[in-house]
Amino acid sequence: MSPVGTALAGQREARARFTPGAPGAPVIALRNVTKHYRSGGGIDDVTLEVHPGEVFGFLGPNGAGKTTTIRLLVDLIRPDRGELSIFGLDPRRDGIAVRRRIGYLPGDLVLYEKMTAGELLLHFARLRGGPGSPEIEALAEQFALDLRTPIAALSKGNKQKVGFLQAVMGTPELLVLDEPTTGLDPLVQHQAHELLRAVAGSGRTVFLSSHFLSEVQQVADRVAMIKAGRVVAVESVAGLRSRSVHLVDVRTVERLEPEAFSRLPGVGALQATDFSAHFEFAGPLDPLVRELSRLALADLSIREPDLEDVFLSYYDGHDDTAAPSPALGRAGSDGER
Amino acid sequence: MASGSPHRALRAGRGGTVFRRALSEHRLVLGGWFAGLGLYCAAMLAVFPTIHGNRAFAKLVESYPDAFRSMFAVADFTTGPGYLRGEIFSLMGPILVVLLALLWGSDLTAGEEERHTIDLLLANPVSRRRVVGEKWAAMAVGVTAVTSVFAIVPLAGNPIVHLGVGVARLLGVVVATAFTALLFGTLALAVAAATGRRGLARGVAAALAVASYLVSSLADLVSFLRPVRPLSPWYQAIGVDPLTHGFSWRLLIVVGLTAVLVAVSLATFERRDLAVS
Numbered sequence: 001m002s003p004v005g006t007a008l009a010g011q012r013e014a015r016a017r018f019t020p021g022a023p024g025a026p027v028i029a030l031r032n033v034t035k036h037y038r039s040g041g042g043i044d045d046v047t048l049e050v051h052p053g054e055v056f057g058f059l060g061p062n063g064a065g066k067t068t069t070i071r072l073l074v075d076l077i078r079p080d081r082g083e084l085s086i087f088g089l090d091p092r093r094d095g096i097a098v099r100r101r102i103g104y105l106p107g108d109l110v111l112y113e114k115m116t117a118g119e120l121l122l123h124f125a126r127l128r129g130g131p132g133s134p135e136i137e138a139l140a141e142q143f144a145l146d147l148r149t150p151i152a153a154l155s156k157g158n159k160q161k162v163g164f165l166q167a168v169m170g171t172p173e174l175l176v177l178d179e180p181t182t183g184l185d186p187l188v189q190h191q192a193h194e195l196l197r198a199v200a201g202s203g204r205t206v207f208l209s210s211h212f213l214s215e216v217q218q219v220a221d222r223v224a225m226i227k228a229g230r231v232v233a234v235e236s237v238a239g240l241r242s243r244s245v246h247l248v249d250v251r252t253v254e255r256l257e258p259e260a261f262s263r264l265p266g267v268g269a270l271q272a273t274d275f276s277a278h279f280e281f282a283g284p285l286d287p288l289v290r291e292l293s294r295l296a297l298a299d300l301s302i303r304e305p306d307l308e309d310v311f312l313s314y315y316d317g318h319d320d321t322a323a324p325s326p327a328l329g330r331a332g333s334d335g336e337r
Numbered sequence: 338m339a340s341g342s343p344h345r346a347l348r349a350g351r352g353g354t355v356f357r358r359a360l361s362e363h364r365l366v367l368g369g370w371f372a373g374l375g376l377y378c379a380a381m382l383a384v385f386p387t388i389h390g391n392r393a394f395a396k397l398v399e400s401y402p403d404a405f406r407s408m409f410a411v412a413d414f415t416t417g418p419g420y421l422r423g424e425i426f427s428l429m430g431p432i433l434v435v436l437l438a439l440l441w442g443s444d445l446t447a448g449e450e451e452r453h454t455i456d457l458l459l460a461n462p463v464s465r466r467r468v469v470g471e472k473w474a475a476m477a478v479g480v481t482a483v484t485s486v487f488a489i490v491p492l493a494g495n496p497i498v499h500l501g502v503g504v505a506r507l508l509g510v511v512v513a514t515a516f517t518a519l520l521f522g523t524l525a526l527a528v529a530a531a532t533g534r535r536g537l538a539r540g541v542a543a544a545l546a547v548a549s550y551l552v553s554s555l556a557d558l559v560s561f562l563r564p565v566r567p568l569s570p571w572y573q574a575i576g577v578d579p580l581t582h583g584f585s586w587r588l589l590i591v592v593g594l595t596a597v598l599v600a601v602s603l604a605t606f607e608r609r610d611l612a613v614s
Contacts, residue, residue, distance in 0.1 A: 123358060
């Protein structure tokens with residue numbers, strides 16, 4: 001970790017180039033961070049590093065500790081134990097310097113209802129010393145947001161849009177987003193994802209939480225999974241994909257020989273009838289396609305399984321933590337308690 | 338998304354932004370209080386000529402039980418200063434502005450915590466101290482502005498109803514009233530800043546305001562209250578009528594207490610986990 005003094009001295013220059021801290025130094029570093037609430041819940045021994053220019057996905061079901069971790073980063077709550085640094089600085093002692101470089105979107109977003117969208121964005125811009133109205137107007141136009149509408153009259157999706165815009169305005173070096181696309185319609189979600197990718201492309205850093213891996217995998221480079229307050233896995237999205245198998249469904253017009261598949265290397269979990277076969281296939285697809293071309297196909301589907309399943313199955317393998325919950329994600333545990 | 342001049346973004350956030358916002362979001366409320374209290378004062382003044390120098394009425398008042406007279410600061414209603422004291426400055430006026438201040442003070446941080454708007458506010462590059470400090474300053478200005486109606490209306494009405502009150506003494510009692518209100522508003526803030534709970538803050542501040550009023554007003558009659566009377570900020574600020582006796586340095590005790598409570602609020606709010614329910 002770079003000394004605080006050096007980091008502060010270099011801040012002015014670093015900011016202009018969007019290269020925070022010393023080269024290679026993590027933008028966010030948590031070491032054994034523990035935070036408990038009197039009412040229960042919290043996080044235990046969380047250790048994480050997020051690097052410059054990275055889009056880091058933070059994945060877990062509701063109540064797993066995502067929001068706790070994020071609120072620690074912006075100094076709304078303080079850790080019981082462990083070390084926390086952002087840009088090599090202490091989020092508490094150097095809070096103002098740190099937060100000047102962060103755009104934050106809370107998970108439980110509540111805006112000042114009596115202001116208009118424009119007044120609210122301008123109010124926060126004033127608190128930050130920028131940006132000015134022209135940039136705010138350009139952003140609002142890009143996201144089709146009417147700045148003159150009072151917040152109270154906005155739909156949930158449009159409120160979320162306002163929250164998203166206040167986070168990204170002023171091009172902060174680090175975006176900390178707690179479930180940023182909740183409530184956005186798919187088109188705007190797509191726009192938001194594009195913007196996040198552009199942010200990362202310009203060397204800035206994004207830390208976003210979600211309970212949908214399907215969302216995180218679209219934008220993130222790496223993913224951490226948190227469960228019951230503990231980080232159970234950190235993995236690159238590319239690594240997860242490379243480890244993934246394909247699910248193959250074949251239907252034929254002529255009777256098929258199951259041996260044709262079972263002798264192919266990489267085939268597993270084969271289930272076959274006279275006119276159909278269903279199996280998993282690992283490795284390059286070429287030998288499979290060659291084999292398939294000899295058949296009279298009625299229907300064929302080759303698809304990737306959900307990363308969620310891959311993620312979980314991978315960590316089942318070398319699992320030294322508690323038994324994994326199958327309830328993560330879309331069909332998840334949210335409403336089922 | 339084009340980055341503007343990065344140097345512009347480096348500039349510190351503009352001071353006073355939170356202060357101005359806090360005042361502007363309360364402007365309708367403040368206008369309402371000002372108008373309401375102004376009407377109350379005007380109505381009181383309109384009645385004054387009918388009892389001005391009315392001996393029969395003075396006699397009637399003298400026949401009231403002592404406890405009643407102490408509690409409601411019934412004095413010589415037939416003179417201007419006595420009338421203003423009895424009708425406005427002994428109870429009704431201070432109680433209403435104390436109410437305004439403690440509602441405001443309890444809401445200052447805890448309101449944003451309970452409404453969950455505090456996250457977005459404090460994630461900005463502003464210190465908690467600055468946020469609380471500026472919001473407190475807005476409350477001080479707002480409460481003082483509302484209290485000023487107690488000087489403005491009598492001064493405006495004086496040529497018609499002939500109160501015979503000096504401007505300096507009137508301003509003195511208005512300042513004392515405003516400072517009393519601010520003390521209890523700041524007490525509510527201190528409880529709210531330490532706990533994040535608006536209801537608790539209101540309860541504590543209101544209970545202490547009522548208790549200190551009763552100690553101040555009943556100590557003349559109840560001998561065992563007399564030793565504790567100096568502990569009542571109400572007594573120190575307005576218990577010894579500034580309208581007839583003029584400005585008292587004892588008001589500085591109230592100012593000092595308020596300053597201590599502001600410091601306590603800043604310190605406890607700085608340390609707390611926010612909006613954790």
